[in-house]
Amino acid sequence: MTHRLTRDEARRISVRAQLLDADRPGDVVEVAEQLGYVKIDPTATIAPAEQTILWSRIGWSYEAGQLQKDVEIDRLLFEFDGAFRPVSLLPLMLPAMRQWPRRESSRQWLEANARFQADVLARLRSEGPLLASEIPDTAQVDRAPDGWSGRNQVPHMLDFLSRQGRVAIVGREGRHRRWDLAERVFPPDLPELDPVEAAQALAERRLQAVGIAKLKSPWSQVADAGEPALVEGSSWKFRVDPEALAALDDDAGRVALLNPYDPMLFDRPRLAEIFEFEYVLEQFKPQAQRVYGYFAHPILLGDRFVGMLDAEVDKERQALRVNALHEFLPFEAEEHDMVRAEIGELGDWLGLPVSGLP
Known part of the structure; x- marks a missing residue:
């Protein structure tokens, strides 16, 4: 059976799979188990990727020491190829x-x-x-x-x-x-799996992390895991996680500020196809060619990308300085309040006041 989805449904499946809906996860291990990995990157205009990826999902209760404990003491996560993995x-x-x-x-x-x-x-x-x-x-x-x-x-x-x-x-x-x-x-006595069996199980875990992806996508690498799906207005052949499909609802979601190396942003073709969001990281562009800023964080509101936050920690003034808040379309009053509130939460998590917020 081929599932037929609207773009709204495809987006909501993706947002929930990435733990960016209103139902926040409880701890680091829960995030890593669902996403499959937490990217490590030292660029810290606000905070390193591994920290902001976790904060954007767990929220105010996340503390940086939790990640180190899970990796180095409890050994529930391990580091491999530039990421922490369950x-x-x-x-x-x-x-x-x-x-x-x-x-x-x-x-x-x-x-x-x-x-x-x-x-x-x-x-x-x-x-x-x-x-x-x-x-x-x-x-x-x-x-x-x-x-x-x-x-x-x-x-x-x-x-x-x-x-x-x-x-x-x-x-x-x-x-x-x-x-x-x-x-x-590594833990002793790990189960020995056949290479074909292991590859299929990995593909299923990758699909679990994204919810929906293009068939045999080189970005999401889900191969033929899950079940076939078509998305309204797209010519792509998709694969959808049946568990994600079963959990589909009308949750309005929340605001999430995403580090440029967030896994939600990794599959650029899928971002464009499902979210109609052409994301370009401007970190390696000459300053004169930047539109949104050196390391601007995409802003997800519900199941749509609505803007970019260009902000950085000002060490001299000990503040989270907002250089620009770019709105793809003018925010409504409620949207503006929600985005401002999330930026304020980010400042609170960093232990810094927010300056320059329009």
């Missing part, structure tokens, strides 16, 4: 990790650095957990600089070994990762 996903990810790398150049670099691999693993086994800076670089063959990392080959090797599930991040000191052997970080 441990429940690890058995689904391990089959693909064990087949990594697929790219020939990466395989050749690992093979050429067999002694370097052994050195890193031996150092972690005897002295770990360690920062990358505490591990000697004994590489036989260097990788060319990529513009993001320097000549030191240790971070490259740790990244490669983590993608294979052989080492893992045990915690952080500031923005620096502390590494150890995966066998001492």
Whole structure:
């Protein structure tokens, strides 16, 4: 059976799947289990992505220390490939990790650095957990600089070994990762899954996180999980999460201020197709070409994107300074009050007064 949805229904499914409706989640683990990951990014005009992604869902009761506790003490989440992920996903990810790398150049670099691999693993086994800076670089063959990392080959090797599930991040000191052997970080006796079974289960979890996505989308990567759906006014073939469809209601939602790296914004084609929102991150644009600001946060009101918040923490004046509040269409009085209230809540969460709010 192919489900037929209006655009409003498709948007509401997506908003609820991303925990951005009026029914807020209770804690960090609940968010991570539903979304599948919490992106890590240090850009902090307001706060780092991993913090604002959680605040935008949990709200005033979220404290930054909760995330660290769940990762480093309770081990309910683990860090992998630039995101915090629920441990429940690890058995689904391990089959693909064990087949990594697929790219020939990466395989050749690992093979050429067999002694370097052994050195890193031996150092972690005897002295770990360690920062990358505490591990000697004994590489036989260097990788060319990529513009993001320097000549030191240790971070490259740790990244490669983590993608294979052989080492893992045990915690952080500031923005620096502390590494150890995966066998001492990951839970013991994880279930062994067939690669095909694991890939299908991962696709289903990805669909759970977005609610509805294009069939075999390279962005959402839901493959053929869920059930087929068509959306009014779209020529796309969609897949919809049947549980999300069953929970569809007329909830009016709320205001959410989204970090530019929020997972709600990741699938840009879907944003345009369902939400009619052409989102462009202006962080890497020359200043003269920016329309909304260096790191402006999209504003979601209910199931529609209504504007952009250009704001930043003014450390000198100890305030959350609003540089501009862009309205795609002029706000009605009630909408204006709701958006202002959410910006005020953001300031309260940061422990800062809000300045410059029109």
